[in-house]
Amino acid sequence: MSDILYTVNGIIRTDDQQGKGASRRLRKQNLVPAIIYGGNEEPTTIAIKNNELWKLLENEAFFSNILTIKLDGQEELAVIKDLQRHPSKGFPMHADFQRIVKGEKINMNIPVHFVGRETAPGVKAGGILSTLVTDIEIVCLPQDLPEYLEVDVSELEIGESLHLTDIKLPEGVILFELDVDEPIDRTVVNMQAPTVEEVDEDTQEVDAADVPASEQGGEEDKGE
Numbered sequence: 001m002s003d004i005l006y007t008v009n010g011i012i013r014t015d016d017q018q019g020k021g022a023s024r025r026l027r028k029q030n031l032v033p034a035i036i037y038g039g040n041e042e043p044t045t046i047a048i049k050n051n052e053l054w055k056l057l058e059n060e061a062f063f064s065n066i067l068t069i070k071l072d073g074q075e076e077l078a079v080i081k082d083l084q085r086h087p088s089k090g091f092p093m094h095a096d097f098q099r100i101v102k103g104e105k106i107n108m109n110i111p112v113h114f115v116g117r118e119t120a121p122g123v124k125a126g127g128i129l130s131t132l133v134t135d136i137e138i139v140c141l142p143q144d145l146p147e148y149l150e151v152d153v154s155e156l157e158i159g160e161s162l163h164l165t166d167i168k169l170p171e172g173v174i175l176f177e178l179d180v181d182e183p184i185d186r187t188v189v190n191m192q193a194p195t196v197e198e199v200d201e202d203t204q205e206v207d208a209a210d211v212p213a214s215e216q217g218g219e220e221d222k223g224e
Contacts, residue, residue: 005061005065006056006059006061006062006065006067006068007067007068007069007070008048008052008053008056008067008068008069008070008097009048009049009052009070010034010036010046010047010048010069010070010071011031011046011047011048011071011072012044012045012046012071012072013026013033013045013046013047017045017047018045023094026047027050027093030049030050030051031047031048031049031050032047032048032049032050032053032092032093032094032095033045033046033047033093033094033095034046034047034048034094034095034096034097035094035095035096035097036069036076036078036097036098036099037096037097037098037099038078038098038099038101039099039100039101040101041099044071044076046069046071048095050091050092053092053095054091054092057083057092060111060147060148061147061148062080063080063109063111064079064108064109064110064111064145064146064147064148065079065145065147066078066079066100066142066145067079067080067097069097076097076099077099077100077142078097078098078099078100079097079098079100079106079108079142079145080095080096080097080098081096081097081098082095082096083095083096100142102142103141104141104142105139105140105141106139106140106141106142106145107137107138107139107176108137108138108140108145109135109136109137109138110135110136110137110138110145110146110147110148110149111134111135111147111148111149112131112133112134112135112136112148112149112150112151112188113148113149113150113151114129114131114151114153114189115150115151115152115153115154116152116153116154116155117129117153117154119154120153120154120155120156120191121155121156121157122156122157122158122159122160122191123191125157125158126194127157127158127191127192127193127194128191128192128193128194128195129153129156129189129190129191129192130189130190130191130192131188131189132186132187132188132189132190133188133189136149136164136167136175136177136188137175137176137177138169138173138174138175138176139173139174139175139176139179140172140173140174141172144170144171144172144173146170146173149167149169150168151166151167151188151189152168153189153191156189156190156191157191158191158192158193159191159193160190160191161187161189161190161191162187162188162189162190163185163186163187163188164177164178164185164186164188165178165185166188167188
């Protein structure tokens with residue numbers, strides 16, 4: 001179960017702090033524009049101190065935990081749903097938060113942790129473990145939200161793979177991709193055979209007749 005570990009201190013934006021121009025001014029003031037939406041309430045536009053948000057973003061669990069957002073003495077429970085970053089510098093430019101409603105399921109992308117890599121027989125035999133996902137979308141009630149999903153690869157042999165249906169899920173959690181009309185049980189990790197680059201020996205042998213005598217290191221026939 002996801003505990004409420006992170007607190008976001010927000011400032012409610014006024015009418016003159018809306019729009020693109022206002023957002024640019026907020027960023028110059030070390031503030032990140034954001035919005036809280038969902039539930040039966042109207043969206044609330046807020047701003048968050050840039051350095052505080054940066055610190056929170058350093059923790060992977062921030063993206064898969066229920067958050068407490070403090071606004072002018074009141075508190076909202078929410079999860080982060082989207083984060084826009086500067087394309088080259090990487091700093092946060094806008095954040096979207098979704099309100100938590102008791103008894104209402106939420107969709108979240110949860111990090112995937114692969115464990116048992118060191119003891120996998122395929123790795124010991126020289127195989128290469130190829131992980132194909134970093135996160136997976138789940139559906140659950142807020143109180144059942146896990147910080148991450150764990151995939152055990154400790155028994156993988158070369159040529160073997162694990163799929164979505166092989167993931168052990170916490171109680172109350174389902175995978176979105178398997179709960180649709182046409183589910184696809186895609187691969188999440190596989191153990192590939194070691195790649196050996198074949199060298200064509202013929203390409204390494206050069207016909208001495210095609211090489212000048214001066215480059216062959218031999219003595220020239222001077223004759224009489």
